[in-house]
Structures are given as C-alpha cells and as structure tokens.
Amino acid sequence: MNLDALAGCVSSSACLVTQISTALIVGMLLFMVTSGLSLIFGVLGIINFAHGAFYMMGAYFALAAYQLTSSFAVAFLAGALGVGLLGIVFERLVMSRVYGTDVLMQLLVCYAMILIADDVVKIVFGPEYKMMGMPDAFALPPIELFGGFIPAYYVFMIGASLLIGLLLWLGINKTRLGKTIRALAINPQMVGALGINTTLLYAGVFGIGSLLAGVAGALAAPTRTLTPGMGVSILIESFIVTVIGGMGSIAGALIAALLIGFARAFGAIGCPLFVDGLMFALMAVVLVVKPSGLLGREPAR
Amino acid sequence: MLSVQGLSKSFGGVQATRDVSIDFPKGSLSAIIGPNGAGKTTFFNLVSGAFRPDAGRVILNGQDIVGLSSLEVVRRGMARAFQVAALFPSLTVREALSAAVISHRRRSWTLLRRFPLADTAGRVDEILSLLSLEAQADTLSRNLSHGDQKLLDIALALAMDPSVLLLDEPTAGMGTEERWRMIGKVQQLWEHTGMTVLFIEHDMDIVFRIAQAIYVLKYGQVLARGTADEIRTNQDVIDAYLGTDHHVAAQAGAV
C-alpha cells in the first residue's frame, strides 16, 4: 500500500490528467471487448471463452497490415473486419455444432480455439514480444491539459470507442435489424417462423461480437506489446466487467469497464501489487450486494 | 393444519394473487380450480416458499412460514409435486427415492457408508408399493411413461413424510381412463396417510367426485368456496367458466 503516492497524484493535476486518460483507454478497450462478449451471450446464450483470442488476433492482424501498408486506417480495418470474418467462420464451422450441448463441450471447443490461435500466432509472428509503434498519423505533440500531457492517439482511441459504442447502441435499439436481433434473443422460434433466416442472423451476431473484439485489439495494438496469449488477461477482465455491470446491459458494461479502468490506473499508484486483487474485491462485493450486477436484470445466481 | 391469510403477490403491474385467505383443516382433501391464468400455480409457489409473497401469512402447524426458503418449508412438513413432473433423469426410481428418503432423514452428508442405506430400504419399498411403482423400481426416471413420472414425482414428495401435500395437476396430460386411475391413487393415499392434501385440477368430474372442499380462483382472488354441490350451483362460477371452457361450463350448468 502506498497511500501517500496516491494522495500525491490526486493532488497534482498533471498526474491526475495522465492517470485519468489511462483509466479511460483501459476502460474503453475493456468496454468494447465486453460488449462483444455480452452481445453474443445475450443472443446466442453461450459464453465465448475464445473471445480473448479474437482480441489478440485483432491486434496481430493490425500489426501485419500496418507493416505491409504503413497505413493505420488499413491496419484498423484489417483488425476489425478480419476478426469479424474469423468469428463468422468459427461460428459456422465450430460453435454452431455445439449449441444445445452441455457447457463442457462449448468450453472445450473454445479451449481448443485458444490453443490453436496462440500457436498459429507463434508460428506466423514468432513467440517474442512485438511492438507496432505509434502510427505516423498520430506522431503529433501530446495535448496539454491542466499541466498534464495526453498523447494524441489516446484522444483518438477514446473518441473512436465512444463512437463505436454509440453506433452499437443505436444499431440494437433503433434499427429494424436490432429489433430482430433482440427478438431472436427472446424467442428464436418466433423469429424463424416469420421467415427470417435465423442461422444467418446467429452467424451475423457472432461476427459483430467478434468484430468488436477485433476493433479493441486493433486500437490497442499501437499502445501495447503484442504477445501470443495476450487475450487471456483481457478475457478475465471482461468477465469481471460483465459480472459488475450486469449481463446483457451495454450501459452497465460501459460503467463497469470504466470502473475497472479507474481501479487499474489509480490502483497502480496506490497499491501496485494488489491491482488484480482490487478488481476481484470489487467483483466479490457486487456479487454479494447485487447479484444481478449494477444494471443487469437477470441475477447471476 | 394449513392456514393462508391475506396472501398477495404481484409481478410487475400484474396482481397474480390478491388477498387470498383459506383455512385447510387437518386431514382435509381440497381442490383448487379456476380458469387458465387464474393464479393457481402461483398460489402453490407462494405457499411452498418458492416465491415470497408481498403480503400475507402462511401458517403451517402453528408456525408462520412466510420468508422461509423452500428447503425450510419442506423440512417443516409441506411437500409438493409439480405440474410438469420434475425428476432426476439419470437415476432409477429406487435410487431417486432412496436419496430423497435419506435426505429427509438428514443423512445426506453420510460419507463413510455406501448408498443406499439399508435402514431406509423399508420406507422406500413402502412408498413404492403405495404408488404401485414396484415394477418400475429399477427403471431410469427418464425412461418412465408419463403417468409413472407423475407418480414418481408424488412419491418423491411422500418421501418427505409431509403433513401437507400440494399436488399441481396430478392428472395433467393424461387420457380419461388414466386420470381416474391417478386420482384414485391420490384419494387412496390421502385416506391411508391422513395428510392434508391440496390439489389443482381441471377436470370437474374429478373435482366434484372426490374433493371435500373446492376453492375457485379467478384473477388471483377466491371467487367461490364450498362443497361440490355449492360450487356446482354457484352463479359466479358458472359465469366465470362460460366462454372459457365449454366442457366445464356445460358440466356446471347441467345441474
């Protein structure tokens, strides 16, 4: 515990600005990964344990595209669309065959998928840490705010994730397709009886959910070191976000993801050795006090 | 003896049970009837501790059991069988029943002896013969016929040695002949054990023939109560059923 350091940071506006911006990007990345996971669970009723692997693939796709073209826009699209496509293929070839079987089988195919993805990345990119580096487009001087400095890319990242979150919310709540998807979550037979191709819709939802993980991976790529196996820790964190925010609530996921972001950013100063513990403590408290999560309807127990 | 006082429950804005008060005398056989959606199963769920009522009391053998979990309610002597027989598909009839008897005797935590316990076999055989399930004893529950599944569901409730037994549509999904066999079994059980029995039933012939007291629920309220003769001639009941179920309406109106 280092409460002096924490107090020192909170009283210095420069440190505060830096930590808040860190909290925001951690939170927004987590939010995108979690909303994909939550969307897939809400509609298909399965937990995609391979979701973290999709995040990793997003980062590596972006890295590869960036090295080829030096364009961040292309890298971003490669990460997002590549993973979206991968998600659809995974759903069609693998996941769709274990719908309705017990959790054990779903868990196993996801486990297999993670093993394969990690090894393929190792084979293609090598086992060592990779850096993508800051794209040229963002090689701008950091933005000064209240004496603190925020890298231009962070601002872009936060803006982009907010925009994507908003689009997702609008898409689900305000469009015809969104309505159909919500209906699919509640009564798939009915949707099928209306002549809508539910198989296609399931694959599409899985694709969108995966795409969100890919987007998060691509956005994270310039700021993180890439390693095979980087997906697992974000998967665990997004589980925690899901529990805290409440399953199936996009707003809940956003609040919980930001909560975790702040816990991480300030926990790193206040109690650096206990950052993970802090997240778990938060989760345990929520599970005891409000099992359905902050904004969820369905209780976890 | 079971006494329900001012029981109410709403889900969202819908009042599923509204100020229901009924005394079920010890050893009585009572039927709960009412059109679909009248709140019959909700009533059972409230009484047995599966749902917590918004208001009201449920007095079982002198004790208020509102707020107790269904486990605690079972341990205080109220058992129930379900509309859709809720079973343990991978166990045989005898295994499921033995486990239930062992659990009722608070010996589920026995670790050093083997299942089943020899001293529970007598009780298991007794229940099997009460429900004429001896021939099916070694059949897996999931392979039982529909009627036998309902019987096993009741047998599991009996294993709790209940003083009050709730039966949610024991004859659901059966043909006429099978219904009468089932209800004969229920009546025989009741006579044999002296339990207080409440059952939900749609078939008016059955209700009028065996129930000592009949309670008609509609919109979660008690619309009428009385003996078979009283209910048969009750104008509210005839109105309530008219147009909802012609079979019943014809039955009720015929007298």
Added chain:
Amino acid sequence: MMRPGLARDAAVCAAGLALLLVLPLAFPQPALRDFLIYVMAYGLLAMSLNLLVGLTGLVSFGHAAYFASGAYMFGLLMQSGRVSIPVAIVATVAGTALIALVIGAICVRLKEIYFSFITLAFQMFIHSIILTWVSLTGGDQGLMGGIPRPPFLGINLNEGTALYGFCAAVFVACVLLMRQVWMSPFGYALRLIRDNPSRANFVGIDVVRAKLGIFVFAGAMASVAGVLLALFVSGAYPEFGFWTTSGEAIFMIMLGGSQLFVGPLVGAFLLQLLNRTVTIYTEHHGLVLGLVILLIVLGLRQGVGAFLFERLARRRQARR
C-alpha cells in the same frame, strides 16, 4: 443384485497399487516411472475435478488453482525446513481446503455459466499472485532451489523407488477416498443436484451447502495431486495454476467420460500419451492438441469414453 461395496473397491485399489509397484520392476526404464507419476498426478487432478463436473454438474474452469496451491504450499513448507513431509501434506491440504472454502462460498451460488467463468477468473487471480509475489514464489521462474525431502519414519524419498512407491500409495489412497464419496449417500445427493437442482431443494437437500462441501473436498484432492507433482519434480511452476492446466483437466474428463468414476484417469493416461508423442515430433503442441480436441468434439459430439460406453451398452442390449 450385488452392490459393489467398500471392501471390493479396497481390493481393486490394492490390486491397482500392486500393479503400479510391479510395473517399474518389470520395465526398469526411468521414463516409464516418470510417465506414470505424471499420469497419477494429472489423473488425480482430473478425477477430483470430475467430482464437480460429472457428479455434481458444476463445470469449474479454475480447478488448477488448487493444484498449484498444493504444489506451492507444500514446496514452501518443505523449504522452510521446519516440518516433516506428512505434516506438510496435511497442512497443505487443510490450507487449500480453506482457500477453496472462501472461493467456493462466492462461486457455488452462481448460475451454471457464471460459475464457469468466475472460477476461471479466481484461478487467474491466484496465478497472478504467484507471478507477482516473486520474493515468495520465485515468480515466473517457479519455486527455486528444489524441494528438500527429509526422511521420515525410516522412509527416504530421495531414493527413486521409495519416491515412486510413496506417490503411488498416496494416489491410490486418494482414489479410494474419492470412490467412497462417489458411492456414498452424499454422492447421491450430489447426483440429485446435478440432475435437477431446484427439485433437489424440494426433497430436502441443502443445495448450496452440498455444493460447497464437494467444492472444498475436490479442491483438497487437487492439492494432493499438486503435492505429488511438486514432490516428484522437486519444484513448483506457475503453469500448474495457469488456465491451460484447467483446460487440460477438462479435456481429460471428456476423453475418458465424466459418468465413469475412472473415466478421467483413463483420459489423463491418453492425454499424457498424446502429449509425449506430440512433443517428440513438433514444438507446436498447442496447435495439435487444439485440432485433436476439435476433431473429437465435432466428430463424436461427445467424449471418447462416453462414446465407447454407449457403443458397449448398445451391443450388450442387442445381444439380449
């Protein structure tokens, strides 16, 4: 109908122990002993997990946490030099049971899928503690300096044969213990919970407490598996508590069949065999393992054990 009793199981276990002890005498290559100890340690892990998965219907994805806790606690206790091996084992099992009690108290109330991912999350929490608390655990290098094996009661485990014999005896004792639980009235209460938890409540079973009870017992048994491996390799590594270890344990259960008591042990044997064969030919062992899993799950749509078991049952029925 004859019911297999404790005496019969004890006889089977004694025969199994005799076989385990004779095998290395007949084939004295050290590789065999090495292989068998791994099968025993991972078999014990998978069998203890199956008390949750197959018997109670609780799919835990974080069981390796207790495996790691067993290995590290035992290793640290022995390195402290203050206790003998049997005392250290008892203390390790008790300590792990306590950890399982705390985690289980939070997890067993959760719905199926939440249970899976929160157990996984807690496991990764423990894994991250192992990685970050370098001064105690050695971080990603694992517990350094080896685990001393001081002689006790005239048994010297620094000698290969004695070590192997000790591991085999502990393993068989644990199997017998788990078998007893599997066949006890408590085991049948757990089957009721697996088949229909809400109905189990209505036949008077305290579902939450029963689940917690088996969760703690399974954790304790997994810690013994960790002790055996730590004792044998004379160390403990963070991989013991990594999620892949839990994944492998689940795969072992599926390979051997979750409804057979010895299924997971068969699965552990098959997976060790597979692992060792694969590592001879390629370093991309994850890729191969992943493909094998996909092939089995999507091809058979069930475990190999369950598949063979059903085949056998059908043939038996056809013969009738």
